[in-house]
Amino acid sequence: xxxxAPKTPPQRPAMQEPDEFDRLYRDHVDLIYRYAYRLxxxxxxxxxxxxxxxxxxYQGLKDFRGEAQVSTWLYTIASRACIRMRRKRKxxxxxxxxxxxxxxxxxxxxxxxxxxxxxxxxEALQNKELQQALDQAIDKLPKKYRLALVLRxxxxxxxxxxxxxxxxxERAVKSRLHRARLFVRRELSARGITHHDDHKxxxxxx
Amino acid sequence: MTKxxxxxxxxxxxxxxxxxxxxxxxxxxxxxxxxxxxxxELPSDICREIRRHLGACPNCEVFIASLQHTVTLxxxxxAPQLTSVDRMNMRHAILxxxxxx
Numbered sequence: 157x158x159x160x161a162p163k164t165p166p167q168r169p170a171m172q173e174p175d176e177f178d179r180l181y182r183d184h185v186d187l188i189y190r191y192a193y194r195l196x197x198x199x200x201x202x203x204x205x206x207x208x209x210x211x212x213x214y215q216g217l218k219d220f221r222g223e224a225q226v227s228t229w230l231y232t233i234a235s236r237a238c239i240r241m242r243r244k245r246k247x248x249x250x251x252x253x254x255x256x257x258x259x260x261x262x263x264x265x266x267x268x269x270x271x272x273x274x275x276x277x278x279e280a281l282q283n284k285e286l287q288q289a290l291d292q293a294i295d296k297l298p299k300k301y302r303l304a305l306v307l308r309x310x311x312x313x314x315x316x317x318x319x320x321x322x323x324x325x326e327r328a329v330k331s332r333l334h335r336a337r338l339f340v341r342r343e344l345s346a347r348g349i350t351h352h353d354d355h356k357x358x359x360x361x362x
Numbered sequence: 363m364t365k366x367x368x369x370x371x372x373x374x375x376x377x378x379x380x381x382x383x384x385x386x387x388x389x390x391x392x393x394x395x396x397x398x399x400x401x402x403e404l405p406s407d408i409c410r411e412i413r414r415h416l417g418a419c420p421n422c423e424v425f426i427a428s429l430q431h432t433v434t435l436x437x438x439x440x441a442p443q444l445t446s447v448d449r450m451n452m453r454h455a456i457l458x459x460x461x462x463x
Binding site for chain 1: 390394421431443452
């Protein structure tokens with residue numbers, strides 16, 4: 157009796173191991189969404205960036221040799237995708253930040269303050285004006301500085317890891333990070349956000 | 363009679379004797395190194411020098427506090443989380459896009 161030939165299996169998607177993708181997605185989607193949200197500043201763009209990142213990861217997983225941590229690899233893909241997406245949207249060159257532009261030119265400017273004395277960071281961030289000013293300042297950063305700040309100060313990676321992701325040496329990472337911090341500090345303090353005792357609502361000085 | 367040479371002033375140290383050169387060398391040098399100082403990446407002698415400058419320059423002291431606050435706020439800024447529906451929808455969209463390519 158002739159044994160029927162097994163049916164031809166359905167054509168496999170580009171990736172070798174679909175289960176591997178599901179595991180990758182399940183374990184890292186929250187991490188990459190958090191990173192994407194911090195880079196994009198709003199949910200819909202962040203979701204677009206997450207999808208672009210995992211689509212690229214899906215297609216590149218078979219070539220991933222495990223030389224870097226999976227999270228570092230995904231951060232790298234997301235960072236590149238972010239640069240591509242923002243370039244498409246804005247289409248304008250972004251300027252370099254120099255230390256000189258952050259030198260205060262008056263004593264008053266030197267002494268601008270951020271209202272968080274005596275408060276924990278969590279309490280200070282309940283001041284909606286301060287939170288909004290922080291988000292806007294980060295969003296205004298030129299992207300290469302934003303990437304350095306978000307990866308180092310918000311995602312908590314080391315300068316070495318940030319260098320791996322951005323293709324820079326540690327010295328260059330620290331230089332960008334320093335300029336990014338000075339930029340955000342200036343934006344925050346120049347808003348003149350007042351200190352509120354109840355810190356539930358904030359206000360900007362007119 | 364030869365005029366006696368005046369000895370150059372001794373290099374002074376300590377907060378009380380620190381010459382305030384605000385807007386010139388010291389403050390500018392400090393500005394360049396603040397992140398490394400905050401991140402504790404500088405050698406101890408440079409840290410001592412910076413602390414000495416901060417003790418004598420209230421403007422720089424306030425400036426570094428505000429930079430430190432900036433870093434602290436960034437480190438503690440919460441990010442929203444995805445819902446399970448979002449996770450599921452995005453997974454479908456990714457797999458559909460991958461199969462369409």
